[in-house]
Amino acid sequence: MKIGELSKTSGCSIQTIRFYEKEGLLSDPERTEGNFRLYDVTALKQLEFVKHCRSLDISLIDIKRLIDLKNKPEESCSSVNALIAQQLALVKKRMKELKALKNELQQMASTCNSDNTIEGCGIIKSLDS
Amino acid sequence: MKIGELSKTSGCSIQTIRFYEKEGLLSDPERTEGNFRLYDVTALKQLEFVKHCRSLDISLIDIKRLIDLKNKPEESCSSVNALIAQQLALVKKRMKELKALKNELQQMASTCNSDNTIEGCGIIKSLDS
DNA sequence: ACTTGACTCTATAGTTACTATAGGTTTTAC
DNA sequence: GTAAAACCTATAGTAACTATAGAGTCAAGT
Numbered sequence: 001m002k003i004g005e006l007s008k009t010s011g012c013s014i015q016t017i018r019f020y021e022k023e024g025l026l027s028d029p030e031r032t033e034g035n036f037r038l039y040d041v042t043a044l045k046q047l048e049f050v051k052h053c054r055s056l057d058i059s060l061i062d063i064k065r066l067i068d069l070k071n072k073p074e075e076s077c078s079s080v081n082a083l084i085a086q087q088l089a090l091v092k093k094r095m096k097e098l099k100a101l102k103n104e105l106q107q108m109a110s111t112c113n114s115d116n117t118i119e120g121c122g123i124i125k126s127l128d129s
Numbered sequence: 130m131k132i133g134e135l136s137k138t139s140g141c142s143i144q145t146i147r148f149y150e151k152e153g154l155l156s157d158p159e160r161t162e163g164n165f166r167l168y169d170v171t172a173l174k175q176l177e178f179v180k181h182c183r184s185l186d187i188s189l190i191d192i193k194r195l196i197d198l199k200n201k202p203e204e205s206c207s208s209v210n211a212l213i214a215q216q217l218a219l220v221k222k223r224m225k226e227l228k229a230l231k232n233e234l235q236q237m238a239s240t241c242n243s244d245n246t247i248e249g250c251g252i253i254k255s256l257d258s
Numbered sequence: 259a260c261t262t263g264a265c266t267c268t269a270t271a272g273t274t275a276c277t278a279t280a281g282g283t284t285t286t287a288c
Numbered sequence: 289g290t291a292a293a294a295c296c297t298a299t300a301g302t303a304a305c306t307a308t309a310g311a312g313t314c315a316a317g318t
Contacts, residue, residue: 004294014295015277023275034284036295045257052256056230060275066256069247077250081241084252088234095227098220101185105217112210118198121206123213127181127195128174133265143266144306152304163313165266189304 002032006039010047017047023060025050025067058087131161135168139176146176152189154179154196187216 007014020026026046030038046067053063062083069080111122118124136143149155155175159167175196182192191212198209240251247253 002295013277016275018297019276032284034295036284049256052258054275056234066253070253073246073248075247077241077245077247077252080247080250080252081238084234084238084241088231088238091227091231091234095224095231098224098227102217102220102224105185105213105220109210109213109217112206112213116206117202118204118206118209119202121209123206123209124195124199127178129181131266142306145304147267148305161313163266164268165313183304 001039003037003039006044006047009044010051012047012051020047020050020060023064025060025063056087057091058083062087130168132166132168135173135176138173139180141176141180149176149179149189152193154189154192185216186220187212191216 001009003014003017006012007017010017012020017026021028026043029043032038049067050063053066058066065083066080069075069077108123108126111126113120113122116122130138132143132146135141136146139146141149146155150157155172158172161167178196179192182195187195194212195209198204198206237252237255240255242249242251245251
């Protein structure tokens with residue numbers, strides 16, 4: 001299949017596919033005589049692997065590491081484990097931050113009386129302090 | 130004070146201060162004869178306003194909007210309210226996403242037996258599916 | 259008076275993960 | 289045969305900074 005079909009099948013935009021290729025996350029595809037990229041099911045699977053990792057917010061560099069690890073099936077998977085654990089720690093940290101944000105924003109929102117002018121606005125006041 | 134002192138007092142890096150100025154979040158400061166930026170307490174307050182907004186993950190564009198609103202003290206503060214509400218919605222949405230991420234990552238992590246090889250690694254398997 | 263070092267200046271490039279565009283080529287359908 | 293659709297590469301833009309290069313300014317010490 002050509003890139004347009006891969007794009008539709010995978011749900012990745014054409015530019016994103018070309019971008020992943022340039023970043024080394026997808027192997028260089030075959031080309032037609034006219035230089036069009038040609039993909040097979042293996043390429044689709046590669047792309048879906050990347051997509052799944054991205055949906056977990058794993059960075060492109062880490063995805064590359066995972067791909068490299070995948071290609072060494074006999075090695076220990078402790079590095080895979082470590083990578084996922086690190087990702088999990090990152091997510092937990094961000095969640096904690098967002099929780100604090102949410103609290104402050106809710107607190108602020110509650111101080112705003114929408115009949116008021118900006119002059120007396122509780123939100124602006126709390127941002128100023 | 131000069132930019133170095135403002136940087137230390139505020140906790141913002143020098144480059145960030147210059148960047149905020151270029152983006153119009155801080156008013157253009159006085160200059161010494163030798164073209165060094167000169168700040169006063171007002172500038173420090175402006176910077177702290179920006180910093181506080183950023184700590185709430187409010188985008189620079191929205192901070193600019195808030196600053197513009199601050200300068201119209203007689204207007205209704207409903208737009209301020211709307212902006213904060215929108216920010217809150219954003220944070221809530223991201224929290225929901227992260228919660229789902231966390232669950233999947235935890236689920237994945239639990240399938241990894243660190244004695245195993247990559248070949249049999251449950252994490253890689255779930256990423257492949 | 260001179261030099262050294264700390265501080266500042268502007269302008270530019272790099273970061274992440276894409277998205278969008280320009281300008282050109284190839285293929286497909288009628 | 290031609291027009292539209294799909295494809296190609298290369299480059300610039302996004303957000304919010306951070307880092308660098310190369311130059312100018314200023315204060316202290318000799």
